[in-house]
Structure formats: C-alpha cells, structure tokens
Amino acid sequence: MCSLPEGVSSRTVSTDRLETHLLETGREDGDPVVFIHGNASSARFYAELLADLPDSYRAVAPDLRGYGHSERCPIDATRGLRDFSEDIASLVTTLGLTQPALVGWSTGGGVAMRYAIEQPGAVASLTLLNPVSPYGYGGTLRDGTPCQPDYAGTGGGMANDEFIERLEANDRSDESDASPRNVMRAFYLAPDTELDPDLEDVYVDALLNTETGDNYYPGDTTSSENWPGVAPGEGGTNNALSPKYLDLTGIVDTDPSPPILWVRGADDRIVSDTSFFDAGYLGKIGELPDWPGQDTYPPQPMVTQTRDIFEEYADAGGEYREVVVEDAGHSPHIEQHDEVLSALTDHLGRAGHL
Template sequence: MTLLAGIRSRIIDTDRLHVGILERDGDDAAADTTVVLVHGNVSSSLFWQEVMQDLPSDLRVIAVDLRGFGLTESLPIDATRGVRDFSDDLHATLTALGLDAAHLVGWSMGGGVVMQYALDHPVLSLTLQAPVSPYGFGGTRRDGSRLTDDDAGTGGGGANPDFVARLQAGDTSEEAQTSPRSVFRSGYVAPGYTSAHEDLWVESMNTTSTAEGNYPGDGVASQNWPGFAAGTIGVLNTMTPRYFDTSGIVDLAVKPPVLWIHGTADAIVSDTSFFDLNYLGQVGVIPGWPGADVAPAQEMVSQTRDVLDAYRAAGGEVTEVELEGVGHSPHLERPAQFRRALLQVIGYLDRPADPAPPTENIILSSSD
C-alpha cells in the first residue's frame, strides 16, 4: 500500500473478520471527536488520505476498508442483507477500537453503509458524499417503488466483464475505456480534474476483491428487459432495491445532523446516470429499451433529496452542499469546500478557539 506522509495502516481483529484501517501519526485515541471515513465501491481507504492529512490535528480520524477492499478480508457478502454485512463489520471495528459512537462519513456505496449503520446504531453525525440513493442503485421509480419483482437490470449481472478482469489483473494502463484508470477519469471525477496522486487512486481501485461473493456478484436470467436480474451474493447485489432501503432514517427517534455533499457533474449517482442501464437504454446505448413507462431511469439525486426533505420535516437537521461542475468525488475535486462542510456538521467550527491554534488547521483556502 502506498501511504502519504503522516498516515499509517494496521489490521484490527474483530469478532467478524480482520479489518484494515488507516490512522494518522499522533492522533489521540482519547480525543473528544472521532471521524470515521467509509469509502465507496471499487475503492478503499487509500482514497481518504488527502482528507486525513488536511483535517485538524486535535481530531481522531480513521479510514476503514470495507469487506473485500483494501486490507480487509474478502469474505463472501450476503447481498440478501443489503449492505448490513458492511455495516455490521463497521460496527465490529468501532467496537474493537472502543468507540461507542462517532461522526461517520460515507462516500457513494459508503453513504449507504453509514445510513444503514445509523438505522442500527447511534451516530453523532452523517456526512453523505455522492451517496447511493436511499432506495438503492437502479430499478426504482421516484417514490422508491420497484419496477419489477426481480429487479431486472440491476446487480452483479450488469458489471462489465472486461473491467472485472482488469481489476483482477491489477491493470494500471489507460489503453481501454474499461481499465480502472480510464473508469476513474470518466466516472469518479469531472472532466479536467488532475492529480499527482492518480496512481494511488488506481492502486486503491485495484484492491477490489473479485473472488466469488465479492465484486461484482452474481446475476440471474430475467424475462424482463434487459434480460438479467439481481443475484444474492456480492457487492452490486447489496444495493438492489429488493435488499436495500435506508429511507427509514426519516423515522429515527434520535436524528443525527446530516450533511449531503455532491456535484452537479456526477456521472455515477445522478438522475441521468451513465451507470444506470435504464438510462443507457433511454439514450440508445443499450438496444431494445421498452420505454419510460416500463423502465424509467432512476432519479437518484431526486430520491435522496425527497428522503432528506422528509428527514428535515420530521425534525432532523440537513445541510445540502451542491458543487457546480464537480463529479463523484468532492473530497478530491473540491477539498477545501468538503473540509469546511464536514467540520461544520461535526460542530468543530462552533468550538471556542484555542489560545494559539495552528493557523493551517483553521484557515480554509477559498481558491479550491
């Protein structure tokens, strides 16, 4: 693993599996505030390192590898539990670290994991960065109702086999549109984004386990367009609407404050997602689309907004930060805005100032 300055890794033994985490040199395990960062699909904790370097030194910051990613064991994933295998692993990790509650940050699929966590355990705040819709990925109408009984067009059967093969091979090239590097450039960030750490982001993607029961998961034949439906094991099936629904956060008795931060140029989580097969059918990329009455594109961002509006109406605190021209990775593309919004939701910016605080930890650049 490639680690940036001040970041270290270790393995945590939990009662469920061995979990890889990243921590910062010098962080105090007894710090008043702990922030836990949860990555998304086809990535790992490595993606959080710049954020970890940039957050104030009096916080405790931990980035966790989900099952089958990074340094965490690649045990099979029971998709019929939704993302609960991931959420339960996270709880086991925080328990092993002696953390009763923390501020949780979830990116993409990780947003779904931390929403599920909040349904099952106390949390101090939720930061949802470009999160999967509360109704899962694909196969639903605006109100979250399922399009078909078998969730046709969703799950493991929709993964590109060449992309999976390149992940398995650890491909770092840019020779094909299906290479991890090309997918990062076209899907994870908006056009024009560049980084000196791109090799590190590709390294993170290539930690994805393609063993049976991990990424992408299985699929089954379907009589519904486009001819396949969700299976029962593996990563992509955890987010199919039959198994995944975190809209119940609206009914939480104790509602943690929520930050929703996302970009307007997100190619993955969008009302017009290029990773939604129904939308690809609508624009003619996949032939035979049966029409919007049968297979409408999933309005992912609108669904999230509807649920969070209901959360607010039920007494919860929600802050939305929408970043113009930003893709699927605000923490990489607009780090200063991400940092400020996160520090606001965890209450850090409301603290009384220390007598002599480190300047670099409290002044945010407006140039990002």
C-alpha cells in the first residue's frame, strides 16, 4: 500500500458489484464528494487533494475496477464506461451517500458525466479535470462524425506496446521513453515540472498497479482496412473510450442540470486539440506513416468539442465555468494543487456544499 498523507485513510468495501478499495477523509456526516480517477492511475493520485479539503466534506475516492487495489473485474467496452459509472453508483448506495458531488479526472470525467446522464437529479455538481471529450477519445471531426466508418485509429490498438510490457514488468526505472515513470513525467505533467522524488515514486507505484490485458488496459483490438490499420475491440478501458461506444453528448439534456466546473491544464498533451495520443495529430506530425490528410483524418479537437457541448449545455439552461490552469498539464490537481483546491471548494460552495 502506498503511503498516505495525514488524515487520509483507506479501506475496502464490498458492494453488489465488486470489492472496491477507496481512500476517504472528512466527517462521516459531511457533504459527500466522490473523486473518480483517470486511466492508468488510481485514487492515490487524489490523496494530497483529499488531505487538504475542509473537514466539512466527506470525500471518497475509489479505485476503479482493474486499477489500484480494487477487484479485477473485466471491462465491457461496448457499454461506453457504464461498468465504471454503475460501480460508482453501487458504492454510493452502499456507503449511504445522498446526492454526492462528483469530481472526475480524464477518463474519470467521462465516468462522472455518464453517471449524471443516467441518474438525473442524483448529482449535486460536477467538477471535471481535463475530461475526455463528450464525443469519445480520438478519430472524430469537430461535430463528432467519425473519420473512419469503423472508428479506425481509436481504442486499445493505439496503445504503446513497450509501455504495456513495462507496466507488466513493474518497471520503476527511467531507462526508456516508454518507461511508466517517463511517460508520467512527459504526459501527465507539464514540461519542466518536477515532483518531489518521494511523491513521484508513490505515483509511479500507483500507475504500475494497473491491470493489463484484453479486458482491462488497454483492451483488445481488431484489424482494419482503414488508416492506420487498427480498430476498436470490445474489451478494456481504451476501447470503452472510443467514440464507437462512448457518447456523452446527452449531458446537454440532463434535467435537473448540475453545475459544471471544467478545469484543464493549459499544457495538457493527452486531452488536447493537438493530443500526442490521437492518431490524427500523430499522423499530421509524421509520427504515424501514410496519414490520409487533414480532410480525411484531422486531429481530434478535443478541447473545442468539449467547449461546444458545454455551450449547448448552457444554452439549454445548465451552468458551466471553464478554468484554465497555467503551468499545468494533464494533472492540474497535482501540479497546481492550491489553485485547483480553491476552485473546487468554491464550486462546491456555490452548488450548496457549505
């Protein structure tokens, strides 16, 4: 078990779906806030934020299935993150939480939106940290139209094979660009960001506690006649994020509409209009050969898509606020802890969590 900051505890809870490991802090009768982590990570990436929340909140951060110390239950990608959102709903029921606020980071932002779409009125507010686009991850035009009819270029087949091998080998080194430590340094954080070495070790250990395989990270794949030659399979997280299965545009129609705080790092290289994990952008910069061109397969404008949908949300009567965090990449709650904590607690207060 990774060391935890003072005031944060951990335990495992049995729900009707799986054995869920979680971190928690605050009063048991405090206003409930559920923190949902992203892909290739765990609840441990939230621990420092939880430690500094006012004790008027009851904060709960579970490890999703297949991550951290939770049960290794398979992920059905064709359900578009519903396995995760239904796990969260089951945990909320088991813990007796009433109308929690949800905080979702990256993939966890998609899980939070899915939860709100399918349980209208059950969410006090949403805080989304560098969330996946409501159109899914990769391979779409601005309006969500797929670049290829079979969604080629998205899903499990786009993951780096060496990175997966090093995850499976529990590699804590920095000897390769594909070492989990170096991937975290290069893509979870803004350029030139340096963590305390002990804390970096903790996060690397948490990242390494990711289950790999066809039904976990990154998932299976199928071949395609369309560029770049691979299309989504049916299992695992990366396929669940594919626009073939993930459509969160229904957030526009939620009634009642929970207020949304959208926080994003200005230097994010994962969820970006120029993402280094998007086939269109990689093709454009020459990292994937035989790119069919801007008209056929442009970079996915992930941030622009998210803003478009949230503008529709506001036009439909909802409320959202965008906060761009400078000198932060994909993990603003780690890189600019105080700024994100302030924005979060302000948003929770505005939503009625006092």
